[in-house]
Amino acid sequence: MTTWNLQETFCHFLICNGGSCMKRQAEEVTEAIRDEIILRGADRQIHTTRTRCNGRCSDACVVIAYPEGIWYKDITPELGRELVRRHAARSRLKERIVYSFEQRFVATGISVAGQDKQGRGLSWGEGECSS
Template sequence: MATWNLEQTSCHLLICNGGSCKKRGAEDVTQAIRDEIARQEADRHIHTTRTLCNGRCTDACVVIAYPEGVWYRDITPERGREIVRNYLAGQRLDQHAVYTYDGRFVATGNGETGTEK
């Protein structure tokens, strides 16, 4: 297992590979994001982690960007590549953001947010 030096990392992408996301192409999304990071030579700046279920199955495929705290929904391989390019340009893929973080998570109105508890 590799140990990554994260000192230059400014973005961490958590890519859901839970059951619902896998059914919607999570492995292809993961590979597309990692390929785009390599193509942009951004390996030192963007780190990825493949996760299990993040509890947003209706939003599959889900990608979460930190430290911004943006939760993206309906991510395809091309949208995953867009997330990387947009991040490097200082932008978000807003039309697919379902939650953003501003001291607490705020629903963006770009999808079903679930039931408040």
């Protein structure tokens, strides 16, 4: 198994390849993001990982950027390329943010209420991560 040298990495994209995202071009999004990284010569600075379902199926296709913990929704191949360009410039694609983790869990103007791990519904403010 290969172990990547991540010493220069400052951004890690987790690209959802769950069922709903696959129906919304997740394969094409993954390829576009990886192609743009190569095109920009940023393969040592930006890393990608395909994931299974991230639990935000209504927001498909979902891409998560770490270390910021920014969750992006409705990503298309074109927006995937824009994500790479923005993050390479240390910026964000603000109009596509579902929610983000900064010093604590922060709402970005879009409701993200959902269910906790036990299947109970949450209203905003419950179950927040604290710093």
